[in-house]
Amino acid sequence: MALRFETKAVHSGQPPDPTTGAIMMPIYQTSTYAQEAVGVHKGFSYSRTANPTRKALETNLAALEGAKYGLAFASGLAAVNTVMNLLKSGDHVVSANDLYGGTYRIFTKLFVNYGLDFDFVDATDLNNIRQAIRPNTKVLWLETPSNPLLKITDLKGAIAIAKKHKLLSVVDNTFATPYLQLPLELGADIVLHSTTKYLGGHSDIIGGALLTNNKDLYERLKFYQNAVGAVPGPLDCFLTLRGTKTLALRMQKHCANAKAVARFLSKHPKVKRVYYPGLPSHPGHSIARKQMKDFGGMVSFEVKGNVARTKKIAASTKIFALAESLGSTCSLINHPPSMTHASMPPEVRHKIGIYDNLIRLSIGIENVQDLIDDLKQALKKH
Numbered sequence: 324m325a326l327r328f329e330t331k332a333v334h335s336g337q338p339p340d341p342t343t344g345a346i347m348m349p350i351y352q353t354s355t356y357a358q359e360a361v362g363v364h365k366g367f368s369y370s371r372t373a374n375p376t377r378k379a380l381e382t383n384l385a386a387l388e389g390a391k392y393g394l395a396f397a398s399g400l401a402a403v404n405t406v407m408n409l410l411k412s413g414d415h416v417v418s419a420n421d422l423y424g425g426t427y428r429i430f431t432k433l434f435v436n437y438g439l440d441f442d443f444v445d446a447t448d449l450n451n452i453r454q455a456i457r458p459n460t461k462v463l464w465l466e467t468p469s470n471p472l473l474k475i476t477d478l479k480g481a482i483a484i485a486k487k488h489k490l491l492s493v494v495d496n497t498f499a500t501p502y503l504q505l506p507l508e509l510g511a512d513i514v515l516h517s518t519t520k521y522l523g524g525h526s527d528i529i530g531g532a533l534l535t536n537n538k539d540l541y542e543r544l545k546f547y548q549n550a551v552g553a554v555p556g557p558l559d560c561f562l563t564l565r566g567t568k569t570l571a572l573r574m575q576k577h578c579a580n581a582k583a584v585a586r587f588l589s590k591h592p593k594v595k596r597v598y599y600p601g602l603p604s605h606p607g608h609s610i611a612r613k614q615m616k617d618f619g620g621m622v623s624f625e626v627k628g629n630v631a632r633t634k635k636i637a638a639s640t641k642i643f644a645l646a647e648s649l650g651s652t653c654s655l656i657n658h659p660p661s662m663t664h665a666s667m668p669p670e671v672r673h674k675i676g677i678y679d680n681l682i683r684l685s686i687g688i689e690n691v692q693d694l695i696d697d698l699k700q701a702l703k704k705h
């Protein structure tokens with residue numbers, strides 16, 4: 324029986340425990356496993372290689388993304404690192420330029436030291452991708468909606484270019500989640516997640532994941548997962564499984580609240596510009612309509628005024644916590660230039676349009692009028 328999303332979220336990878344009947348996946352807090360004879364075991368020999376709670380999570384996440392294979396990691400960046408382990412010195416990567424600051428940092432501060440080369444392009448114009456491809460290009464790295472400007476890349480079009488040039492297409496699906504967007508269905512080779520965000524959903528774990536339908540890729544990534552060892556602990560896997568059960572419900576509320584907040588901000592006299600793909604004025608709106616089920620829970624906006632005023636507004640909300648990260652039940656406010664995107668040099672940031680008066684909101688599942696009232700009082704104060 325082909326199960327639908329909400330049912331898979333609750334059940335996939337988690338049949339009742341065969342030994343006790345426990346309906347919740349136990350936290351297998353063990354590093355090693357007794358073997359029946361030398362080399363004879365039930366698929367578990369050491370928890371870096373495999374752990375039952377982690378396996379349940381990997382199966383669950385794969386089901387949600389419509390993937391055959393899933394791998395869980397200690398963080399989203401551990402997952403990024405593992406993808407990059409597929410490459411060799413001399414290889415070239417074409418990446419979207421508006422992407423998670425930590426991804427930009429590991430590319431430009433770490434992998435350049437290993438002889439990898441990067442070009443960062445505005446992927447909302449597919450011609451920029453085409454023009455950046457060289458004979459040694461191996462990977463096309465995409466993030467949509469992007470962080471923090473919520474740019475929308477046409478996944479189908481971009482992936483078609485990658486296929487034509489035999490590039491591996493990697494889509495960071497953290498902002499959209501599989502509830503809203505399924506890049507593997509659109510042809511992507513690998514989907515990446517920071518499960519720290521919407522999948523975990525409650526700001527209480529750090530985790531990452533890779534999903535793919537390609538067996539060979541899976542085997543290679545699994546080899547690196549074990550060889551490098553950045554695996555999540557069983558408690559974090561359990562908490563992430565608890566998170567995915569309510570993903571659909573939470574995403575519906577995140578999206579509805581974000582839409583209302585974006586509308587409120589776009590009419591506010593102290594707001595210069597709102598970035599939300601759900602607004603018809605957003606340049607990626609029609610593509611988002613096509614490739615996403617709804618428009619997500621992230622809203623960015625520019626305030627009228629300088630950086631000092633922007634920082635004061637960001638620090639004046641009472642319900643929104645001034646904090647890094649996103650995708651939580653509780654609303655968060657962030658000043659990307661000095662927080663999430665501080666690792667991006669100012670001249671790079673300004674070139675791609677992340678200005679000093681930018682504020683990013685992660686809209687939680689609180690009552691939306693309370694969220695609007697909170698923003699109203701913060702904007703009034705400064």
Ligand SMILES: *Cc1c(COP(=O)(O)O)cnc(C)c1O
Nearest residue numbers: 398399400423495497517519530
């Ligand atoms: C947070 C984030 C990451 C990194 O994940 P961690 O779990 O913090 O290591 C990667 N991509 C995106 C889009 C993110 O938001």
